[in-house]
């Protein structure tokens with residue numbers, strides 16, 4: 001029989017950050033698709049929408065009025081998933097049955113942050129300078145939580161597109177801050193700690209080294225600059241999943257070293273989001289999030305390394321998404337093309353947004 | 360301040376089967392929904408569709424013709440995610456960099472199983488006797504894999520409804536069999552083993568005891584019979600997630616003790632799927648799967664306990680699903696109503712299917 005070929009044969013890959021596996025079936029894209037088609041997000045929107053609760057000057061659900069903001073604007077979510085204002089949780093007893101009904105109270109705060117006063121723009125079409133404003137606002141909000149009691153973790157994330165459950169196209173992200181350190185960051189903290197103990201080096205520093213310097217042809221690198229690299233991780237689950245990773249060992253946004261790194265982060269965010277939109281010439285739906293050091297009082301110099309995850313939903317076209325359903329929920333995530341194939345597609349995409357091409 | 364109330368205050372609950380947490384924000388259902396609406400699966404379908412590759416007598420993608428089957432029918436997936444026929448995978452070296460690019464080959468087989476020759480029926484509307492045929496076919500296929508080399512795990516699952524990525528409404532499930540034991544069952548095996556070592560009893564036996572006997576009012580029990588119980592687990596992620604659990608310690612389908620348990624399993628599957636359809640008077644989309652002992656050569660008497668998971672997608676109505684997106688992907692699954700509230704809704708639903716009510 002022929003040799004084992006990652007582009008032909010089924011295999012699973014290990015995610016060292018979460019210590020889990022993903023099944024990769026590269027030949028599966030040949031399967032015809034007769035299932036659900038999504039509506040492509042190609043609607044033309046006005047730059048101001050009087051019924052949008054995020055546009056400048058408009059009223060929100062609870063009656064507050066948004067200021068006439070120029071760049072970014074932050075407020076507390078009117079329907080927050082976590083709040084400060086709740087009683088303390090009483091732990092239950094400790095027999096074997098109570099270990100089956102284990103719970104804990106979660107205090108916290110949910111913020112919404114508008115990226116721009118313009119209703120009809122997305123990060124992919126924003127200028128680098130406008131993205132710098134967003135990053136500066138992220139830094140400020142993140143820094144602030146170090147001094148707020150009961151908050152130990154700050155999760156910044158963006159749901160983009162209706163198929164990602166986003167209910168308002170106005171460009172914005174959310175910031176959910178909790179007393180608990182959530183599941184995914186916890187897994188990463190554990191893996192990074194183990195890796196550091198074994199190798200006396202940072203898992204993501206080593207991974208960046210591997211992808212940008214040790215491997216010829218850089219099969220998973222999409223784009224890079226002096227401070228950041230964007231790759232389809234070897235263990236990616238979503239078809240076009242990528243990670244932006246800091247090249248130097250910074251544990252969080254506040255460790256970014258001045259203008260240059262700020263500029264480089266904005267640059268790479270702009271470039272990857274623009275490439276996404278160009279893959280299928282549509283506004284590419286995704287969830288994006290930042291992983292960085294918790295804001296608790298511990299030392300995170302060895303278990304955290306600033307990175308952003310992009311989990312985009314589409315598989316074949318602007319209307320056919322990847323469903324992570326039966327097998328994925330019950331057994332193991334399964335992907336239909338290799339991360340290297342995805343990287344190649346993304347590398348071929350222009351960094352000029354398709355809507356701006358003929359301008 | 361008032362007392363902590365699971366129905367009012369945010370908390371997280373621990374899933375002892377997968378050793379992970381889920382954030383529960385009970386007040387969040389009050390949030391208005393302006394996001395994506397799904398098309399409800401209310402189409403009227405014919406009982407035979409000449410273009411369906413699962414209907415009796417029809418041709419499939421690769422040219423095979425389906426027999427004129429009467430109850431169930433099994434064949435190998437024409438676009439299988441795993442196959443027997445591939446070269447052996449060569450492991451790579453063992454330095455720290457290769458630990459970041461860890462992979463393994465996965466051989467296996469993917470089967471499709473039709474539940475009924477009728478194109479326009481779902482499990483929720485099938486008779487108990489018809490469901491018994493399905494279970495018997497599951498038992499046979501599962502038993503068979505014990506003697507097939509390179510297969511260690513058999514995952515039976517059903518994607519129901521277009522929003523669960525199901526591309527054909529003809530009632531069917533899939534059976535993916537692999538050399539590797541996938542991620543989710545592995546987590547459960549580990550947790551069950553740990554629990555057994557600590558308590559000298561089975562985690563799910565104890566959980567059944569707790570939910571059906573030790574707790575007054577049985578807040579999470581939806582329905583039960585002599586051999587099975589259906590509950591919204593304390594740690595459920597999906598709004599209407601349920602588990603069917605065997606009351607006695609059977610590790611797999613082949614340990615079901617004759618007619619009675621077979622009958623009881625069909626009974627409870629019929630009852631819960633029927634209740635699902637009645638919640639929003641629509642064909643309720645879900646992914647369902649069976650967890651049981653691996654088909655490898657090890658002893659699973661203490662780490663496996665037959666159960667079925669139902670992961671239904673809807674949250675508010677037949678057209679508004681729950682999105683597990685940004686926060687859920689990046690941080691932690693989050694739910695908007697408590698499992699106890701979901702159980703109450705499901706308990707109130709009839710076990711006569713809404714379409715059959717006036718017959």
Ligand SMILES: O=P(O)(O)O[C@H]1O[C@H](CO)[C@@H](O)[C@H](O)[C@H]1O
Nearest residue numbers: 322323325326327328334524526
């Ligand atoms: O094999 P199907 O039903 O065409 O495909 C469906 O189920 C698979 C297993 O859960 C998923 O990987 C696919 O994304 C989904 O569309």
Ligand SMILES: O=P(O)(O)O[C@H]1O[C@H](CO)[C@@H](O)[C@H](O)[C@H]1O
Nearest residue numbers: 165167681682684685686687693
């Ligand atoms: O808060 P939003 O944007 O209305 O809600 C969206 O994001 C949340 C966080 O990922 C999810 O829990 C919701 O299901 C989704 O619809």
